[in-house]
Amino acid sequence: MSTNSLLKIDGLDVTLPTPGGPLHAVRGMTLSLGRGEALGIVGESGSGKSMTALALMRLLPDGAELRARSIRYREDDLTALSDARFAATVAGRRIAMIFQEPMTSLNPVYTIERQMTELMVRDGSSPSQARERALYLLDRVKVPDPVQRLRSYPHQLSGGQRQRVMIAMALMTEPQLLIADEPTTALDVTVQAQILDLLAELRQDLGMAMILITHDLAVVANAVDRVMVMYGGQPLESGPTRAVLSDPRHPYTRGLLGCTPGKGARGARLNAIPGIVPSLIGPQQGCIFAPRCAYASASCRVADIVPAKRQDDGWYRCLHPRGLDAPQDDRSTASTSSRLPNDERLTSSPVSAAEPTYVLAAQDVVRTFSQRKGLFGQPFTVRAVDHASLVVGRGETLAVVGESGSGKSTLARILLGLDEPDQGRIMLGGHEIGTLSPQARARLVQPVFQDPYSSLNPRRSVGDIVARPLALHGEIGAAQRRTEVIRILERVGLPQRVINSFPGQLSGGQRQRVAIARALILRPQLLLCDEPTSALDVSVQAQILNLLQDLQEEFGLSMLFITHDIGVVRQIADRVVVMRAGRIVEEGAAGTVLTRPSHEYTSLLLDSVPSLERAFAGAAA
Template sequence: MFSEPDERRLKYVSQNRRMVEEMESHIVRASDGFENAREPADGSRVLTIRNLSVEIRRGDRIVHPVSDVSLALDRGETLGIVGETGSGKSMTGLAVMGMLPAGGRVTGGSIDFGGTELVGLPADRYRALRGNDIAMVFQDSMTALNPTRRIGEQVAEPVRLHQGASKQAARARAAELLDLVGIPKPLERLDDHPHQLSGGMRQRVMIAMALACEPRVVIADEPTTALDVSIQAEILDLLDDLRSRLGMSMILITHDMGVIARHADRVGVMYAGRVAETGPTPALFSHTRHRYTHALLSSIPSLTQDRREQLFSIPGTPPDLSASPAGCPFAPRCAAATDRCHEERPPLSVEEDGHTHACWHPVATAAVRTGSGASAVARPAVSPEAPAARETMPRLRIVDLGLEYPVGGRGFLGRRRTVKAVSGVSFDVAPGETFGLVGESGCGKSSLGRMLVALNRPTSGEVIFDGASVTGMSARELAPRRSQLQMMFQDSNSSLDPRMRIGAILREPLAIQGIGRRAARTARARELLGDVGLPSGVLERYPHELSGGQRQRVGLARALALDPKVLVADEPVSALDVSIRSQILNLMHRVQRERELSSVVISHDLAVVRYLADRVGVMYLGKLMETGTTEEVYGSTAHPYTAGLLAAVPEADPAAPRPRSGTRVRGELPSPIDPPSGCRFRTRCPLATEVCAATEPALATLTGTHKAACHHPLRLPAAQPEELSAR
């Protein structure tokens, strides 16, 4: 006699015999042509994906996000899946989890998990498996966590569902898990709600939930995309450590090649729903074969990038996945494509070390990308040097700027509690110069940027624009100057009115300022689109009809509509793929030089600021920790905080040395409501001493324009080495 689950399984198979037969034929073809998917002799394979295809039906439209994908995962291994947005990375992970969106279904292929076929598995058996044996860390922790439930309840839920633990035992297990993932005071955090935690803490909670039942496989889908470089490094190191200690296997899904280089054992590169290239991480980076992989690596701005050169960018956009092109899907964007590439789809070619690629014209071994160069890729023309300032007066001067705002409740002795967002910040921006602001989320960068364009009023200090203080101006006095102070916002999707066409969005600032008639405004809008590399047909589209990169170009065009003198760009490329990011950075680089804009670029991406900025300011908890020219700050780092941020930047090179222990910034950012005494960075600084807690360091000159606010700078001032050496 069969058990009830076995009877249901037999009934299901008999009703779907045709699908099973097709699946078996796919498996045979995969084992014949895909070396990496073969089961190792020692039985260490935990997950095998063979010729997986997925379709999603959206009304009359059918999208094919995954087509004929074959990948494999061994015990204790991290498999990195990388590619642009829309390449099928996340959908592959969701297919393994059995969590495809509405209208989605597996149309072919096999997912073998330790001998259990997941394609066609009954829902009740999948539920028993999901969370218990295979778990997922989702991209956006704020939406993945239930905002109405306490943290302890959410972490304990898988333990109660899958292991039948009592409420008390599950709560104790939740506290143990929070401690395991590095959350301080775990017992207190159990009763918090998600909004009470920082982004890094919420991501740690997501990891704790995924590990609750000690699964064999964890799928981490862009687990650090929205996090600062320092928190990103901590989360990824935590995942590596837990994988090693608990004997798990992991699939790491990301678009960041630097993350893959540092944390993956093997890599699968996906494009347009298909596998373009796979192989061991060192081999794939040092002997890149597929043209798409090579282009991705070449598009990455590095900390050693020559600022006089334009970044390489992949032309065009990924294809529409509702259509299936006959040839190589990358052919329309590939400089090496031939007629054969457009007509025939290349098969996966297997090399001796298991390195595979699907390319008719693979990159030659002698021309592969090594380190930070890309010898096989032609570089665009060299950009001109930044124009020298022709005026002695700074275009923008920030003097001792501060911003505090009240929050609910009262502190010690009944005092009103305030968030100290910006405290005593001063710097200048010359005509035609770009000043970069870097730092972690919550350090006050965006608040400072909004004050520079008079969207927020400071509580102390002033902003001087072209010799006049705009801080104390009335709305009437400020009106004629607003057109000269413009901002490019971080999220182009929310900063563009979804009810307005692009033409109306670009005409709006001209209409508000009373410039020209409708025909002249339309002509100006068309000219602006040309300046940012968009066709005039975009005028009649709505924002949702554009890609993320196109919307970001529209945001820049709108900011330039009134020919401003000052442009503040707040995280202009943080949400974009590496290829689109390069296009936007090149565009910004060209525009700011041609128009002699005074720009302030705000970002937590140090490579972006390194490429765009002439001078840099490093912020921490509302204060400037270090300022200087790009070469001074990046080449002769003085503040331990700056050094820690730089050490956390993942290089797209597996052979690059790992940062030394103690060099990276660790821990969470303190609350801006009650910042630490003395040096605000001292609670996370490896060099902190008693003087750091007692006295706040001033921003002191080291050499030339290089300044640092540190009692123990990593480089000594040229004028007084003896004094500092004695400390």
């Protein structure tokens, strides 16, 4: 290794045992990382990003098999170390890792001080020395009141504070390499910006190298020096970040960039990647991306794809870079369109002239909650929604944006009739929401939630889940219900065969399509979507956003879209409502609010959003 090299992995393979045969989670991973350098690894779920990190940290699941020609850290060959020696000298000391969800990574029954100081004390430092370093690092990562936070338990901290604690804990032993696995995915956009700025600052001050694992290309563009794109357990392209993202050679890299919402005009279709990540069980031949590639030839499916060099010190693994030289008569028939078929179109009930031009109207809504600090503390009142008013017109998409705790979800529960406001008036379909029966309300508004796995009954089949609203209303027989279920499943892009599947047998995108089908089976006038794409990969997100826009056009739907993703708002919204601390601080046409905000909080949100264009502009300057 050169004097500037810190980590070099050559030919890493990870195989997991499954009932169907060995699953090749990582194949042929080769990478190098210099001292103080930041590498971003991007790709869809199942691409092998996290498994590569877990293999490096020896945290693989039981039964996993790891093979590599070599894994060198500085001058040491890590493959020659026993597990005990690796745990005692490398893990958490020279190489540290922070995970996506700090609440599951921190022990809920131990204080922050015990968890931060444990490793230093075990290595021979005194408790006072470890406590002093913990206080220094908490202050360094900008956790307020470090002395109090050391006495706190994880549940007493906010999500952003817990992630800062995880970063500080990883730095206790002064590692030279930090692996960050999706460190900002679950955080608000402003907290995400703070964490990314903090990691960049720590890298510069401490000379620390970093591997950042994420599915967000904009985050990568703003945070790392080089990027590696993975798919199906295999690296497909790598090089300097700006070069790869501005001039991608592999069709998969271009596909990920085309899936990013908010770059085109409102309502423009995203170039969603067709299909899903293939099974990695059994032997693999040829390009792993070929089944989903519009430019794949017969050679791509059988040839051993040798990496080709880029002119910018990078490489790509593709026979037809940019698709320009693929044989015209031998290309895959894969289509980048997910538009719904036009036959047997379903329509909503016609709107009479007497009905109002809006579907939903909320006026001066207030909702308060009584809380207390500690078991014996004095009760105090929290105003979750503070005199909020909004209107959703027919066929319109209204986006509600704001940070966690801004009141978005509480307002959504009130608008769905699942919670009652302390004051205010809500009109749904021209009727006071309080005067509507649950059945009548269900025919007017239906929700689509963030996590389809928790919102779908795991013990019921897809057919039963989608048919359940029809069964509860009892208007049609079982045979007709099945016909309606098959029809709506086709409309949301699911094959008829999934009707007997269970949620656990489906991918995240397929589960969200099932949730949308269930919401549409009663032909509602309004869909209330609460972060429906935030748990999905960027490619699946593009498919779902295209689907929702198609359904809106076909059914004449109105949508209330709750999200923190400004790119999604640009892509799908007609108007925007911005909430902060329960109050609506700005409202207007999406184009106006997102380009010429009038409130400083809206400006803060927009400035905090990572952007490919902004990253490239900064690099050019």
